[in-house]
Amino acid sequence: xxESDATRQLIKLGLRxxxxxxxRDRKITLREAxxxxxxxxxxxxxxxxxxxxKGNVTLKQQQKSLEYVEKLLES
Numbered sequence: 001x002x003e004s005d006a007t008r009q010l011i012k013l014g015l016r017x018x019x020x021x022x023x024r025d026r027k028i029t030l031r032e033a034x035x036x037x038x039x040x041x042x043x044x045x046x047x048x049x050x051x052x053x054k055g056n057v058t059l060k061q062q063q064k065s066l067e068y069v070e071k072l073l074e075s
Contacts (some may be wrong), residue, residue, distance in 0.1 A: 012038070015045060024053045 001009075019026045019037040028036070034044035048055070 019044075020047055020051050020053065023048055024051070030055075 009051060015037070016037040019028070019033040022036070023030060030044055030049075033047075034041045037044060037047070039047070057070040
């Protein structure tokens, strides 16, 4: 690996760490973190878990989401 490839990899790793830290501190959403880290939302879902970070979605938010989906399905 040449120096420019190594530099790009280091920047990519740094961005991912930064995004995970912002998500952990509840400063950005998971979607925003995925965009910052240049990862798909699915890929980003695994990153906080790998760092021992629990999601920041509350039970109330989950319930509201389920109610919304149920309403959509009824329509």
